[in-house]
Amino acid sequence: MYSGSSQVAVASAGEPGDGLLPVLPPLTDLFPHGGLRRGSVVAVPGSGLLSLAIAAGASAAGAWCGVVGLPELGVRSAAGVGVDPTRLLLVSDPGQRWPQVAAALLDGCDLVLIRPPARPATHVQRHIEATLRRAGGVLVVAGDWPGAQARLWVAAQQWVGLGAGHGRLMGRRVQVLANGRGAATRPAQRWLWLPGPDGGVAAANPGIGGLAGSVLAGSALPRSAPAGPGVAGPGLTGLQREMTVRAG
Amino acid sequence: MTVADAPPRRVLVIWCPDWPVVAAATDVAGAGADVAGADVALAVLDAGRVVACSASARRAGVRRGQRVREAQHHCPGLIAMPRDEGREARAFEQVLAVVEEFCPRVEVTRPGLCALGVRGPARYFGGEEALAGRLTAALAGRGFGCRIGIADGLFAAELAARDGRAGVVVPPGGTPRFLADQPVAALGSADLADLLIRLGIRTLGEFAALPAAGAADRFGVPGSVAHRLARGLEPRPLATRVPSAELSVAIEFDPPAPQSEPVIFAAKGLAERMHAGLRDRGLACVRVEITVASADGRLSSRLWRHDGLLSALAVAERARWQLDGWPPVTGTGRATAGAGEAGDAAIAGADGMGDATTGVGGITMLRLVPDQLVPDHGHQLGLWGETQAGERVTRAAVRVQAMLGHEAVTQPVISGGRGPAEQVTLVPFGDARPPRLPPDRPWPGSIPGPAPATVYPDPLPARVTDVSGETVTVTGRAALSAAPAWLAAGAAPPLTVIAWAGPWPVTEWWWEPAKARRRARFQMVTDDSTAWLVAVQDGRWSIEASYD
Numbered sequence: 001m002y003s004g005s006s007q008v009a010v011a012s013a014g015e016p017g018d019g020l021l022p023v024l025p026p027l028t029d030l031f032p033h034g035g036l037r038r039g040s041v042v043a044v045p046g047s048g049l050l051s052l053a054i055a056a057g058a059s060a061a062g063a064w065c066g067v068v069g070l071p072e073l074g075v076r077s078a079a080g081v082g083v084d085p086t087r088l089l090l091v092s093d094p095g096q097r098w099p100q101v102a103a104a105l106l107d108g109c110d111l112v113l114i115r116p117p118a119r120p121a122t123h124v125q126r127h128i129e130a131t132l133r134r135a136g137g138v139l140v141v142a143g144d145w146p147g148a149q150a151r152l153w154v155a156a157q158q159w160v161g162l163g164a165g166h167g168r169l170m171g172r173r174v175q176v177l178a179n180g181r182g183a184a185t186r187p188a189q190r191w192l193w194l195p196g197p198d199g200g201v202a203a204a205n206p207g208i209g210g211l212a213g214s215v216l217a218g219s220a221l222p223r224s225a226p227a228g229p230g231v232a233g234p235g236l237t238g239l240q241r242e243m244t245v246r247a248g
Numbered sequence: 249m250t251v252a253d254a255p256p257r258r259v260l261v262i263w264c265p266d267w268p269v270v271a272a273a274t275d276v277a278g279a280g281a282d283v284a285g286a287d288v289a290l291a292v293l294d295a296g297r298v299v300a301c302s303a304s305a306r307r308a309g310v311r312r313g314q315r316v317r318e319a320q321h322h323c324p325g326l327i328a329m330p331r332d333e334g335r336e337a338r339a340f341e342q343v344l345a346v347v348e349e350f351c352p353r354v355e356v357t358r359p360g361l362c363a364l365g366v367r368g369p370a371r372y373f374g375g376e377e378a379l380a381g382r383l384t385a386a387l388a389g390r391g392f393g394c395r396i397g398i399a400d401g402l403f404a405a406e407l408a409a410r411d412g413r414a415g416v417v418v419p420p421g422g423t424p425r426f427l428a429d430q431p432v433a434a435l436g437s438a439d440l441a442d443l444l445i446r447l448g449i450r451t452l453g454e455f456a457a458l459p460a461a462g463a464a465d466r467f468g469v470p471g472s473v474a475h476r477l478a479r480g481l482e483p484r485p486l487a488t489r490v491p492s493a494e495l496s497v498a499i500e501f502d503p504p505a506p507q508s509e510p511v512i513f514a515a516k517g518l519a520e521r522m523h524a525g526l527r528d529r530g531l532a533c534v535r536v537e538i539t540v541a542s543a544d545g546r547l548s549s550r551l552w553r554h555d556g557l558l559s560a561l562a563v564a565e566r567a568r569w570q571l572d573g574w575p576p577v578t579g580t581g582r583a584t585a586g587a588g589e590a591g592d593a594a595i596a597g598a599d600g601m602g603d604a605t606t607g608v609g610g611i612t613m614l615r616l617v618p619d620q621l622v623p624d625h626g627h628q629l630g631l632w633g634e635t636q637a638g639e640r641v642t643r644a645a646v647r648v649q650a651m652l653g654h655e656a657v658t659q660p661v662i663s664g665g666r667g668p669a670e671q672v673t674l675v676p677f678g679d680a681r682p683p684r685l686p687p688d689r690p691w692p693g694s695i696p697g698p699a700p701a702t703v704y705p706d707p708l709p710a711r712v713t714d715v716s717g718e719t720v721t722v723t724g725r726a727a728l729s730a731a732p733a734w735l736a737a738g739a740a741p742p743l744t745v746i747a748w749a750g751p752w753p754v755t756e757w758w759w760e761p762a763k764a765r766r767r768a769r770f771q772m773v774t775d776d777s778t779a780w781l782v783a784v785q786d787g788r789w790s791i792e793a794s795y796d
Contacts (some may be wrong), residue, residue: 004559017545049701050795064641075660076699101648108644159779162747169771195698
């Protein structure tokens with residue numbers, strides 16, 4: 001049967017020439033250009049969900065995402081933040097050939113998420129970066145990558161919804177910091193729901209500690225949690241110690 | 249584009265209506281016989297929707313595209329089965345065996361639909377009508393209902409098969425007139441049909457009356473293909489010379505490959521090579537002949553057609569179908585055409601599902617011959633009914649599969665289940681498999697709210713202790729011995745639990761003692777602000793996932 005030809009529409013989220021892959025609206029302020037620059041490396045040490053959230057904007061816009069070396073990737077949470085599972089290619093166990101796998105996927109996908117099993121040797125890193133620039137994709141590294149154009153990490157986080165023996169996890173407020181090289185040297189920070197109660201990403205009010213204990217114990221989420229003006233701000237290391245989900 | 253615009257060859261199309269259901273009924277009944285007459289309310293589902301249903305189900309109000317629940321509402325006794333294209337192909341092998349007794353060159357468009365050139369056989373059997381009658385009778389004798397259409401060109405013949413109660417024979421030269429009354433929806437492209445209807449063009453005749461250049465300008469390559477079809481021409485002008493021999497590719501297996509899996513894998517690489525050769529000449533193929541030879545000297549050869557041009561993955565998939573459907577006793581050479589044959593074929597089909605061995609003493613050779621060549625307009629389709637991966641993505645995935653093996657590149661399918669690990673099925677790239685458990689059902693006991701970002705394929709062993717250092721236990725009635733105070737993953741030092749909830753008890757597979765399990769899940773937040781999904785089963789704690 002002749003089956004039409006509506007397949008070309010899925011190809012890619014834009015031509016290699018336009019230079020940027022989109023990110024979700026709550027994340028745009030974290031990137032100096034408002035999106036992911038093609039040919040660049042974004043390092044995300046620490047949080048698994050943050051790296052997925054960074055990929056989500058491009059995926060939702062139609063890009064294919066390759067994932068290398070992350071056998072424990074939670075596909076449902078990825079779908080929750082906006083990654084389209086039908087455009088995911090998973091290579092869970094690339095073994096020693098992960099650089100070749102990453103290079104092959106960069107040739108076909110607009111975005112590749114990778115966790116290198118070890119710190120890559122300099123020549124391996126050069127080779128992958130050269131492929132990246134030639135193919136015009138974006139490499140998101142779940143871990144560190146010397147010389148990455150952008151680096152994002154979760155500096156503070158707080159789960160809400162869970163009490164001492166009751167409630168359930170409803171969402172997490174995180175403070176995300178970003179810095180990098182070139183235009184990204186100026187550090188940026190945002191407070192986000194990552195994930196929010198619906199599993200998605202949303203902007204959150206800044207600060208931790210202004211939340212009432214009832215919020216933590218109860219099942220309702222704060223629609224507009226009162227911001228703790230004295231807590232939000234630069235004293236991050238202090239904050240990190242203060243991060244407590246109160247047990248009632 | 250001026251080549252070969254002569255009227256297309258006479259084609260006979262055999263269409264077995266509701267083939268997915270017939271194939272599924274073969275599974276239910278266990279044999280190919282008396283399937284068409286069986287009065288079972290049966291529906292075949294794909295992605296939770298009905299794709300085909302049996303006559304009695306249709307009488308009860310079941311329709312294509314309905315959700316399972318709606319269909320069961322109309323027909324409470326409905327047997328619903330998931331779609332399995334491999335099963336359909338295997339079952340269709342029995343029909344092909346019958347058709348091949350009339351004409352050795354049968355081309356399969358898809359399971360349930362095949363075509364053959366009518367000129368030779370019609371002369372031998374005393375005319376086109378007589379040939380159609382004999383074919384119908386032979387197939388009915390094996391229990392298969394079918395409709396037969398004959399016209400100029402495959403497209404018109406397929407429409408002719410769907411026309412009337414048993415299909416029609418369109419006289420030579422009458423094809424444009426026959427097509428003129430067909431609705432534009434017959435072109436098979438919902439988008440195009442929708443657009444044409446909004447432009448006031450309702451039949452193929454009206455569409456064919458448009459100037460060809462205008463159709464190409466307005467609707468692009470798919471539009472000009474459709475326009476050619478509407479005029480009763482071949483969809484793409486065939487390349488005049490058929491240099492198949494130099495473009496065919498083959499691989500020999502020494503020692504013979506006992507499993508079909510490596511053969512299918514090799515087929516993919518081989519198809520890539522064939523396509524590379526075609527690309528260099530600016531050609532693409534719409535029909536490919538796949539030949540496999542077994543160690544005991546038998547050959548299986550089949551023509552496969554795909555109007556959307558066959559991608560490497562699609563070729564490999566057809567090689568899989570062909571191997572799955574290969575009867576162990578009689579090859580296509582028909583050494584013994586006898587009474588027990590249909591039964592043998594049915595048994596072969598059943599065998600093919602259970603294990604992946606070839607069952608013919610190993611495969612020694614695989615050959616692909618591009619059979620019908622057309623100029624390449626840079627457009628490839630994969631398998632039917634799938635999210636289409638672009639050519640670039642497919643090439644990348646196939647390259648990684650060539651490096652690490654077929655199973656190494658997967659695509660996730662979200663399915664049902666209670667635990668985070670069973671909610672996702674990983675399907676090797678290029679395979680079409682339904683999810684293990686349907687997702688669109690309530691799963692009592694599954695944990696609501698945001699899903700964990702890290703799901704451990706093998707849960708980490710853990711220790712959960714109360715303030716006094718005793719392991720926390722859960723009774724059969726979901727009562728806790730004490731509140732959890734410490735959580736330790738493996739040998740790591742314990743973390744203080746600052747918030748927790750649970751237990752969410754789950755009893756699964758209680759009806760099947762070997763698989764039955766009772767486990768209770770907890771959510772915990774430890775003092776490093778990490779949230780965990782922890783489970784206890786038979787007194788052993790484990791960490792199933794974390795919400796990082």
